[in-house]
Amino acid sequence: MKNCILVGVGGQGTILASKLIAQAAMDKGKQALTTETIGMAQRGGSVVSHIRIGSEIYSPLIPLQAADLVIGFEPAEAVRALPYLKKDSMVIVSKRAIIPVTSAFSGSNYNGMEMMSYLKDHVENLIVVDTDTICRLCGSNKVVNLSLLGVAAAGGVLDISLNDLENTIRKVLPEHYIEMNIKALHLGAKSITEQTWATH
Template sequence: MIKNILLVGVGGQGTILTSKIISKGFVENGYDVKMAEIHGMSQRGGTVTTQIRYGEKVYSPVIEKGTADIIIAFEKTEALRFLDYLKKDGILVINDYEIKPFTVGIGMSEYPDNVLEKYKSSVDNVHFINANKIANDIGNSKVMNIVLLGKLVKMLQLDDIDWKKIISETVPKKAIELNIKAFEVGYESN
């Protein structure tokens, strides 16, 4: 059985690093894994998506619309762009955090109101987490992505993988302790 994970965010949020950690964890535990990443002007605050497919044998990294088992949105409006990728009984995890695009700043567009309420009314299995606040509370907002990783691992019950080891092998040495803490706090979050 193949599982599909879609991570969506804004450039600079650590979406790709998180995907690499997830993929490495799956590979080290015997899964066939395919990952694709899309950088939409990511250095300028544009959308970044990564698609991860894992299972016994995976032939393509591409997640088709309506087939994502889980979507992790690193920014709350990014999920709106990709909601049609979520399967009917899929899980949506949203970081209750907003990054207003440049076009909002110059008055060309408006940031949508009541976004979280829209998700509640359109998705049966939706979960919210303020990963940015959690990351700030433990010392650095840059580990927001690892807080979300912890939440993902718990949601998908992926406890048979040594995530702390993989995080330790992937992040810079000086950041290992903080990233492990971020993972643990994300895992324990409700």
């Protein structure tokens, strides 16, 4: 069984990403069970998707310390999800921080840097993704999700290849979004090979 947690901020496209992973797994003949945050939290709140792939799955929610992979769409949200992470498992994180409006009123000066160093100190197997650059190269701010999926596929944790995801994208996304999303997927995958692993 594989467990994956996607965390981010409402509006970042975590729901689509979770659907694509589950669908890709199903297209390979596996069973998938996922659950999403839907409702008020989608308006800029913290959102979490749980994805479970394999047989004999009961709960749609992943137990603590059971995730094989955490994909953080935002540094602080990735930290928030750490209790789910299985020992020595992988965290993929976009380094782009999203600053909550409320921080201006609560006196917090969150900027994401402190979360990134916390992740570096606490996660052995961390992959940092420069989603800003990938978005720029794709000409869209809406491809953070696909670039992170590309990294996940290249990271190989979920037994879903880049090719599997590409096939699923072609099957489920509307025609005019396909090429841009596939581009983001590949740029994500490519960014992982360009990372200096020694820095971890």
